[in-house]
Amino acid sequence: MRVTVRLFARLRDITGASELTRECAAGSTIGDVWRQLAGEFPELAQYERSISSAVNADYARMSHAVRDGDDIAFLPPVSGG
């Protein structure tokens, strides 16, 4: 399966890209995609407990199963206002 991963704020700074495409195995969850990415960019690991995730522009849990073509977003703690 192939998914798009969007990264914001400091996560984007760490990876150097606001959007990445990654292959993942059938049955993968959002958490699996995150761990794959954190393996690639070890600095991401510090966000393990504080990120939120979304799929196709809706909040989703890390246990959510991804599908081919999904648009996944990882969000560091927010600071609007």
Added chain:
Amino acid sequence: MTPLLRIGRDTLDVECVATAVSAIPGRDAGADGAVVTFLGLVRNHNAGRSVRYLEYEAYEPLAVKAFERIAAEIRVRWPGACLALHHRIGRLEIGEASVAIAARSPHRGDAYAACRYAIERVKQIVPIWKREFFDGGDVWIEGATANPDDEQARAEAERAACA
């Protein structure tokens, strides 16, 4: 017509949200007795640092949905109240408004509470981030872990609103 919920790069003021919330189709505006507005401004100091300017970014489609969720929560908690909520993104200078909120309702108590609730929820669940550029460097500000379903956080926002 000015939309009730908006993210954009234009400058914000009280007028734009007060107007939006006063002209909602189907709403009997004559039945309302209060509009409470809030402007969040870029401050020249934060955590002991001299701030030069801020840059805001958003995950816009999800941020607009989070605004819709906040408006829906307000309709449930304060049934007579309605909300306009605009947030600015891009580079903002000291003193400029980053967020503008107006809450309107038949009585002032609900309008005050709904307005305060909205800004508390913005800080909790809306995917917007600010990068602070200060004398000597820059830093991403990281506040709340965004989880719209965290009932404890929602209840805290309600307590702040009703204090």
